Amino acid sequence: MRMPPLFRAAAAALLCAAAAAAPAPPAPTTPPESRFDVHLSGVAALQHLHVHPPAAPPAANATVGGLPVAAHAALRALDVHEGDLLIGANDAAIPALPLQAWLEALSKGGGRGGGSAGVFPLVEVTAGGEGGGGGGARMRVTGFLKAEVIPLQHARAVFRPAGKHRQELEAAANKQASAAAAQLNAEQERIRAQAQAIADAKQRELEEETRKRREAQEKAEREKADAHAKAAAKAAAAASAAAAARTAQEKRARGEGFVYTVEFKEAGPMGITFDLANTTAVIGDVARGSAAATLGIRAGDQLVEVNGVDTSGMGPERAGREVMRAEWPRRLSLTVPEVEKPASPRDMELVILQPLLVRGVYALRAPNDWGADLPLAAVDNDSDGDGGGGGGGAVCSGVSVLVTDPDSGCATVQQAVSLAGGNFTAQADLSGGAVVIVRRGSCPFVDKASNVQTLLGGAAAAAAGARSAVVVANTDNELVDMPAGNLPTAGITIPVAMMRKEDSFGLEQVLGVGMPCTGLLAAPGRCAAPSLPRPERGADGKPVRNRPATDVGGRLAVVSARGAREFDWHLALYGPHAPNGTVVNVVVASPSDACDAEALMVRVRGSFVIAERGVCSFSMKTLALQKAGALGMILTNNAATTLRMMAPEEEDKRTCCTAPEEEAKQARIPSAMASSALGAWAEAHARLGGVALARFFYEDYYGAYG
Structure with a gap:
């Protein structure tokens, strides 16, 4: 050792x-x-x-x-x-x-x-x-x-590795260190993930609590708003019903004819009986204290519609059966006949001869104590070439119907009053006179009449043969007196009269698009608008055909800056009737199918809307436009013919063109169909833009206009 x-x-x-x-x-x-x-x-x-x-x-x-x-x-x-x-x-x-x-x-x-x-x-x-x-x-x-x-x-020996063994030990140590580091990182990541999960859970819990509080608050606000809305709607409905009842009572007192609609909400006795001696569905008696009496129905009123079903041509027994089989709630539309009354010296009529869109007789009322009397109107049995008179009076010759600029007929510092409307020019011959329409407001009635008289040539306007007049368009549908106040009226030598707002609307619109208009003032019943002759052949050269008794339709007249056109139309078998003889605004739907109220890119409220057939059902289009506030729908067919849009009732299953029954029952606006010719006109009008007007005429034939 x-x-x-x-x-x-x-x-x-x-x-x-x-x-x-x-x-x-x-x-x-x-x-x-x-x-x-x-x-x-x-x-x-x-x-x-x-x-x-x-x-x-x-x-x-x-x-x-x-x-x-x-x-x-x-x-x-x-x-x-x-x-x-x-x-x-x-x-x-x-x-x-x-x-x-x-x-x-x-x-x-x-x-x-x-x-x-x-x-x-x-x-x-x-x-x-x-x-x-x-x-x-x-x-x-x-x-x-x-x-x-x-x-x-x-012994506890200590060795120092060398060579390959040292490399192996170092690799093992590095691997162990890496594993330890990875384990440490994993543990740290687990701790971070756990902490994040806890934080996320807390955040979700907070968000859920916030959402629940917000939903509870929104629900409370909705319930409160719904309660207010229901109360307001109930109050508005009550006020509207009361106003409608007052208006109906006033119209009855004045002897005016009108149409009204009532709704029997709950099932039970209605309290009406029909006059079996009458050929139409005229109410014979209304039980005292009944639901019908509460809704304002009176004996002598005629039932014209039940839940969208036309009963105007039905006798009392058939109309009674229609009422009994109608579902609740029952919506009844009735007409009140106009009561004939002797004409007042202050009553006048404005007879419009041309254009067809506004042709007709409109009631006027002159002031009680000023303005000139009506001149004797020259009688011409066929002055405008439309062929003969009719309607209880002779066909009289007319003069130009104009408006003023500004439309109130009142002069201002910035603008003097001038004549306008139709194709009027400053060089137009007014020697025969003119009927000038001004709007109510902005200055006294006497000033309006004086300004128009000056524009028409002063005293010459009252010369022999001249038939000038001032028509004041009222701001509502009443005919009232026009007091002169303390203004002198001796210089007013032409007649002055007031016109209802609903009657003046069409005239002003027609004159606004440049359409010439002729007419005259006359005593009630003195002159009549020319009747509409029945064509022998239609636009396609085929003979005009008689309309079946169950069919409803006629002539649709439209006017725009491009001119005037006429088309055949058919009324749908669902929804109410189209307005007869009333001028309405017309717009072209965009998109043209009009299937979705939210997708419409044009304002349709207060207008009839021209839409194209296809994409969705007829009634879906009607309901979409109804939701958007339209007055009605005119559907253009994809062929040169027209047909009645129908709901699938038992007697109509033979037809080709139906609307879902539940949708059809919800229709509250009229729907009509015209041919593809109207579609081409609408497409051209949409490109040109501007105002378009239309008027429905009910006729007993079809196939005349295309």
Whole structure:
């Protein structure tokens, strides 16, 4: 066994010291079996520890050796005396054997080694020394060498890897470090995800609470708004019903004829009976206190429609059956006949001869105490070439009907009053007079009449043969007096009269699109508008055909800046009748199918709408336009013919063209069909733009106009 150099030096020193002859040290004062420990670190004056070589070799069975201590003043202070044996240090004994022998004994498992650990003094041999008695050789201890043998069973060896093994260990360490880092990252990500999930859950919970609060608030607001709307609708309906009842009562008192509609909401006795002696469905009696009496139905009124079914041509028994089989709620439309009354000296009529769109007789009323009387109208049995008179009066010749600019007939600082309308020019011959329409408002009635009279040539306007007049268009549908106030009226030498708003609308619109208009003022019943002759052949050259008794339709006249046209039309078998003889605004639907109220790109409220056939059912178009506020629908066919748009009732299943029954029952506006010729006209009008007007005429023949 090889030993480190330090071990070899220490062992050699000890062996040499043991072999040297030296005087025996003094006998120790401490019993051999006793021992005591001294902490040398606390002795500041101790620089060296001197010992004597052992006097004799240790006994054969000794395990612990010892070195006699040389006297030293510092040691004596620690109660260490000359000759005391140094037997160990730091809890390890000085073996009895030299270092080499001790190591060999331990390696062989011998028992004299003194244990697996030993302390060997590191000494220098000197001669003499402090306090020495005898001056023999001494050894100076400079430190201790502690040796310990560790059995393999208890050893923890340390190796340094090299080569491929080192690379493998480094790779494994790196892999382990990466795995640990990945695990750490995964754990951190899991913690972050968990924290985010908790935050998201809190956010969702907060949003859900906010949504619930908002929905609850919106629901409360809707319920409140619905309650207000229902209350307002109920109040409005009550007010409307009361107003309608008052209007109907006033019209009845004046003897006017009109149409009204009532609704029986709940099933039960209605309280009406029909006059069986009459050929039409005239109410014979209304039970006192009944639902019919509450709704304002009176004896003598004629039933013309039940839930959209036309009963105007039915007798009392058939109309009664129609009422009984109608579903609830039942909507009844009735007409009140006009009561003939003697004409007042202040009553007049405006007879419009041309154009066809506004041809007719319109009621007027003159002021009570001013304005000229009507001149005698010249009678011409066929002055306009339309062929004969009729309607209770002669066909009279007319003059130009004009309007003023501004339409009020009132002069302002910025604008003087001038004549306009139709194809009027400043060079037009007004020697025969003219009927001038002005709107009510902006200045007194007398000023309007004076301004128009001046425009017509002053006193010449009242010359013999001249038939000039001023017609004031009222702002409502009443004919009232036009007081002069304190203004002088002696200079007004032409007739002045008032016209209802609903009658003046068509005239003003026709004149606005440049259509010439002729007419005159006359006493009631004195003159009549020319009747409409029945053509022998239609636009296609075929003979005009009689309309079946169950068919409803006639002539549709339209006017725009492009001129005037006429077309055949058929009324649908659902919804109410089209207005008879009333001028209405017309617009062309965009998109042309008019299937969706929300998709319409033109304003249709207050107008009849021309739509194309196709894409959706007839009644769907009607309901879409009804929702958008239209007055009615004119559907153009995809062929040069017309037909009646029908709902699938039992008697109509033979037809080709039906509308869903539930949709048809909801129709509250009239629907009519015209041929593809109207579609071509509508397409051209849509490109040109401007105002378009229409009027429905009911006729007992069809196929005349295309």
